[in-house]
Amino acid sequence: MDFITGYTLEELKEKVSSLGLEPYRAKQILSWIYKKFTTDFSLMTDLPKKVREELSAVFSSHPLKLESEVEAPDATKFLFRTLDGHLVETVLIRERDHLTLCVSSQIGCAVGCSFCATAIDGLIRNLTTSEIVDQFLQVQQRTKEKIRNVVFMGMGEPLANYENVRKAAMIMVSPWGLDLSKRRVTISSSGIISQLRRMAEDPFMRELNLAVSINSPRQDLREKLMPLTKTNTLSELMDLLVRFPLSRYRRITLEYILIKGVNDSVKEARQLADLIGPHKKKFKVNLIPYNPDPNLPYERPSMDRILRFQRELWDRGISTFVRFSKGADVFGACGQLRSRRVEGIRTLHDAPLPSL
Numbered sequence: 596m597d598f599i600t601g602y603t604l605e606e607l608k609e610k611v612s613s614l615g616l617e618p619y620r621a622k623q624i625l626s627w628i629y630k631k632f633t634t635d636f637s638l639m640t641d642l643p644k645k646v647r648e649e650l651s652a653v654f655s656s657h658p659l660k661l662e663s664e665v666e667a668p669d670a671t672k673f674l675f676r677t678l679d680g681h682l683v684e685t686v687l688i689r690e691r692d693h694l695t696l697c698v699s700s701q702i703g704c705a706v707g708c709s710f711c712a713t714a715i716d717g718l719i720r721n722l723t724t725s726e727i728v729d730q731f732l733q734v735q736q737r738t739k740e741k742i743r744n745v746v747f748m749g750m751g752e753p754l755a756n757y758e759n760v761r762k763a764a765m766i767m768v769s770p771w772g773l774d775l776s777k778r779r780v781t782i783s784s785s786g787i788i789s790q791l792r793r794m795a796e797d798p799f800m801r802e803l804n805l806a807v808s809i810n811s812p813r814q815d816l817r818e819k820l821m822p823l824t825k826t827n828t829l830s831e832l833m834d835l836l837v838r839f840p841l842s843r844y845r846r847i848t849l850e851y852i853l854i855k856g857v858n859d860s861v862k863e864a865r866q867l868a869d870l871i872g873p874h875k876k877k878f879k880v881n882l883i884p885y886n887p888d889p890n891l892p893y894e895r896p897s898m899d900r901i902l903r904f905q906r907e908l909w910d911r912g913i914s915t916f917v918r919f920s921k922g923a924d925v926f927g928a929c930g931q932l933r934s935r936r937v938e939g940i941r942t943l944h945d946a947p948l949p950s951l
């Protein structure tokens with residue numbers, strides 16, 4: 596199947612030319628999809644009827660089928676099924692003044708973080724470009740307010756699916772696409788050195804926001820929490836991040852999941868401050884209190900300990916924020932996305948499929 600949401604403007608120009616149509620038709624088509632959010636060719640009334648029929652015969656609309664929608668006060672989790680039967684989760688987060696969409700980039704994940712529910716199933720496969728873009732499109736079709744922020748923080752390690760994530764991000768930020776600001780699209784990585792290096796050398800990708808999971812200031816503990824870091828060491832990672840090219844005023848976010856009795860002591864806060872050392876202006880730290888999972892042995896620290904950890908970093912001049920993952924009520928929060936488990940959740944809304 597040939598999904599229309601897998602094409603950039605240039606690719607679509609070539610494709611429509613090969614079908615004997617004028618290249619400018621590509622822009623018209625993408626405008627319907629990404630400005631009016633319709634993938635139904637019969638509604639694209641500025642195209643001749645014959646062209647619309649031809650396009651319907653060539654392209655398919657949605658690689659994902661919406662299975663369910665689970666509502667929480669501050670988030671909605673969307674559960675999609677791929678054509679080959681896998682489940683993909685996407686979470687819409689309602690912030691005070693905007694909406695953020697947390698998209699998945701893989702089915703499962705090979706990184707194997709010990710605190711993460713997604714890791715339990717291992718990596719099943721990468722999502723295609725159109726499967727990533729379709730998460731946005733289908734959620735936007737059901738949401739009145741425009742979604743302006745995207746975080747690649749759902750299932751999977753986005754930089755391990757580099758090409759598809761890159762093309763999806765390009766569709767998201769291009770004027771002919773979803774036209775989001777590059778500053779509002781965040782790639783959240785576990786810290787795969789080779790892929791971060793690739794991102795640093797890529798003039799398009801390095802303009803996006805970057806968040807990297809640190810989770811411990813010590814190599815030994817980080818290895819236990821994130822086995823991948825045996826070969827992607829903390830010192831190599833920090834070395835690379837310190838040199839990562841950033842435009843003025845931009846910073847890299849260091850994500851730190853705070854787990855009770857594991858990495859939440861004052862000693863660790865001080866070690867983290869030492870790790871950042873003189874590069875305070877290049878980083879900010881997001882402390883994410885752990886979201887307990889019934890299948891994993893970890894717990895969330897008390898509020899006192901969370902604030903104590905934060906204070907240690909602030910006292911050393913490091914911008915540090917506590918971010919409670921929204922959507923924990925629907926198991927849609929960080930490290931909680933896993934296709935297998937969601938089958939058991941009672942959905943509040945059994946949403947009908949969009950008529951496309």
Ligand code: SF4
Nearest residue numbers: 704706708711714751
């Ligand atoms: S936390 Fe992210 S990188 Fe680690 S296993 Fe889970 S999905 Fe993969």
